[in-house]
Amino acid sequence: xxxxxxxxITPLIFNARAWFTGQLPQLLxxxxxxxxxxxxxxxLVWIVYRLAMPILIERMSA
Numbered sequence: 595x596x597x598x599x600x601x602x603i604t605p606l607i608f609n610a611r612a613w614f615t616g617q618l619p620q621l622l623x624x625x626x627x628x629x630x631x632x633x634x635x636x637x638l639v640w641i642v643y644r645l646a647m648p649i650l651i652e653r654m655s656a
Contacts, residue, residue, distance in 0.1 A: 602628055603628075605627075606628060606629075608620055608625075609621060609622065609625045
């Protein structure tokens with residue numbers, strides 16, 4: 595099993611270590627997937643929050 599399949603943080607650690615030591619990154623594709631999903635997920639959560647909050651406030655006041 596690849597290291598990136600076991601833990602989501604592995605590509606971040608491997609590539610950070612490679613960049614700090616002056617080496618080439620090994621798991622660049624997996625790193626891009628982790629960073630991309632980490633950037634998109636808060637936006638999706640924020641959209642759901644903004645859509646759900648008026649409904650929740652209405653139901654709480656009724």
